[in-house]
Amino acid sequence: MIQFSHVHFGYGAQKLFTDLSTSLEAGHIYGLLGENGVGKTTLLKMIAGLVFPKGGTVTTLSHEPRKRQPSLMQQLYFVAEDAFVPDTTARRLADTYGVFYPMFDGTQYFNYLQQFGVNPHQKLEKVSFGQRKKALISFALATNVPLLLMDEPTNGLDIPSKSTFRKLVAGAATDERCIIISTHQVRDLESLIDTVVVLHNGKITYREDLNVLAEESTSQPDLETLFQDIIQK
Numbered sequence: 001m002i003q004f005s006h007v008h009f010g011y012g013a014q015k016l017f018t019d020l021s022t023s024l025e026a027g028h029i030y031g032l033l034g035e036n037g038v039g040k041t042t043l044l045k046m047i048a049g050l051v052f053p054k055g056g057t058v059t060t061l062s063h064e065p066r067k068r069q070p071s072l073m074q075q076l077y078f079v080a081e082d083a084f085v086p087d088t089t090a091r092r093l094a095d096t097y098g099v100f101y102p103m104f105d106g107t108q109y110f111n112y113l114q115q116f117g118v119n120p121h122q123k124l125e126k127v128s129f130g131q132r133k134k135a136l137i138s139f140a141l142a143t144n145v146p147l148l149l150m151d152e153p154t155n156g157l158d159i160p161s162k163s164t165f166r167k168l169v170a171g172a173a174t175d176e177r178c179i180i181i182s183t184h185q186v187r188d189l190e191s192l193i194d195t196v197v198v199l200h201n202g203k204i205t206y207r208e209d210l211n212v213l214a215e216e217s218t219s220q221p222d223l224e225t226l227f228q229d230i231i232q233k
């Protein structure tokens with residue numbers, strides 16, 4: 001679904017990715033981990049065609065993402081960390097933006113909003129950051145796109161909402177869908193992600209199926225400890 005081939009990238013002189021190659025497939029919920037500033041958001045933006053490689057190639061759903069062709073844009077949704085929303089209500093968000101996504105399901109959307117406790121009639125600019133984020137996550141899931149990118153989605157969510165988030169995302173995962181979640185809140189995602197991907201020193205330095213890890217271990221793998229071990233190597 002996504003291929004990075006020998007990708008080089010940096011903002012100005014700062015090198016961020018050096019010869020980064022990897023592929024991400026449908027049927028997975030990936031947890032993208034890495035220290036602050038390592039480039040997790042940049043990686044997601046590159047998949048979505050918001051920043052472009054300076055060397056190598058990125059292919060997203062058989063498209064060159066930098067072209068931002070409608071045929072690609074209607075197949076992916078990127079929930080950005082800042083939860084920017086237009087000046088509208090959650091209800092009108094569906095009417096205005098749902099049309100861009102052929103598989104958007106309004107009934108599903110209102111159901112997700114309800115489960116998150118978001119009032120669809122309130123102006124999103126006037127609600128809290130967490131409420132806005134929950135509206136956007138609901139919208140993202142209801143688009144039913146094959147590729148869902150989420151940057152720190154549980155930031156700003158209260159404890160019950162984090163649990164709702166896990167439940168809704170797990171329920172939305174299918175064999176045809178690829179979900180990539182960048183996070184520092186690894187405990188929020190334990191039991192949700194199936195593959196952990198670690199970005200470190202400009203490359204993917206670790207990538208492991210958590211089910212395989214669990215089979216090899218006598219106890220459930222602890223993501224926080226695993227991450228610390230990887231970046232200290």
Ligand SMILES: Nc1ncnc2c1ncn2[C@@H]1O[C@H](COP(=O)(O)OP(=O)(O)OP(=O)(O)O)[C@@H](O)[C@H]1O
Nearest residue numbers: 011012016034035036037038039040041042043184
């Ligand atoms: N538009 C930009 N112009 C210049 N530098 C940028 C820009 N966006 C990001 N950077 C820098 O690139 C590096 C990677 O940023 P990025 O946001 O991708 O990292 P991250 O791994 O998501 O970080 P965090 O975990 O802190 O959110 C950082 O050093 C950041 O300051």
